[in-house]
Amino acid sequence: FLFGNRPPLHRLxxxxxxxxxxxxxxxxxxxxxxxxxxxxxxxxxxxxxxxxPGHGQMLSLIITFETEFLKxxxxxxxxxxxxxxxxxxxxxxxxxxxxxxxxxLTSFRVSILSWASITALGVSIVSGPEDVxxxxxxxxLWGVCLGWLIPTQRVLFCSIVPVGQETEFxxxxxxxxxxxxxxxxxVFGFMNESGLSMRFGLLSSDAFFILAVIxxxxxxxxNMAVQQARDTKRFEDSSNLDTAILERNEHSEII
Numbered sequence: 001f002l003f004g005n006r007p008p009l010h011r012l013x014x015x016x017x018x019x020x021x022x023x024x025x026x027x028x029x030x031x032x033x034x035x036x037x038x039x040x041x042x043x044x045x046x047x048x049x050x051x052x053p054g055h056g057q058m059l060s061l062i063i064t065f066e067t068e069f070l071k072x073x074x075x076x077x078x079x080x081x082x083x084x085x086x087x088x089x090x091x092x093x094x095x096x097x098x099x100x101x102x103x104x105l106t107s108f109r110v111s112i113l114s115w116a117s118i119t120a121l122g123v124s125i126v127s128g129p130e131d132v133x134x135x136x137x138x139x140x141l142w143g144v145c146l147g148w149l150i151p152t153q154r155v156l157f158c159s160i161v162p163v164g165q166e167t168e169f170x171x172x173x174x175x176x177x178x179x180x181x182x183x184x185x186x187v188f189g190f191m192n193e194s195g196l197s198m199r200f201g202l203l204s205s206d207a208f209f210i211l212a213v214i215x216x217x218x219x220x221x222x223n224m225a226v227q228q229a230r231d232t233k234r235f236e237d238s239s240n241l242d243t244a245i246l247e248r249n250e251h252s253e254i255i
Contacts, residue, residue: 029168039160039225040169042218044176050112050153050212057181061188061202062142069198071129080136084143091147095155098148104156105222109213111149116206118142123199160225184208 012021033040066072066080098107122138125131161169188201219225 025168029165030172032162033169033172037160037162037228039219039228040162042215042220043156043160044172045218046212046215047153047173047176048180049208049215050177057184058205060185061205064188065198065202066135069128070126070132070135072132072135076132080139083136083139084146087140087143088147091144091149092151094144095148095151099152099155103222104152104159105216105219105225107148107152108156109216111145111152112209112213115142115145115149116209118145119206120203123203126199160219160222160229162229 012018033044063077066077072080095107095111098110118138118141122135125134126138157170157173158166184205187204188198191201191204192198
């Protein structure tokens, strides 16, 4: 009862299976993105290097650092996580403000660089268990960045995805986001097993955020990417794809 009735976006032809139709549609959509949507293509590539701080990989690094390096107790870790959670709320307001005043792409880049800067600051001022209070301050700032980054990523995706394809492409977004999620913990573990301080292991995660910012340059002008997504009608198959792209290009030339 929470969701009302809505017409189907696609209709199956007689004798056509849902799985076969879905795979065919995904193939056409990926072909369209790689050939005609450079902004969305570069966003997918950017997400390869943009570990989601709120889902798994970064959280596991921070908890490992707290447990093994700072010798924090379970209650201390719980307080730290609570501070992170609470301060995601002002981060969400920052995300809305920056997206409205500038754009989602600028907000995305600044939020990633802010997270990386806080990580660098944290490992530089925290040298052992006696500096736990400073790590709490880092947790507050990380919480702000977390509340800023995650909604900004969603806004950026929704604004440059082709109209009518949001649900389908969300699967691609989640796939690319998680594809290299194992790499930061692997680098962290490798550096730790090599005898390097965990401070350097945690700092190594910044390299992925910096790579994400560099890759995002390929997205180009944000307003043009948004307009490109809105000008192309939703396509059902490869024959409609060529027509949709042609209509979009003719419209762009007129403008």
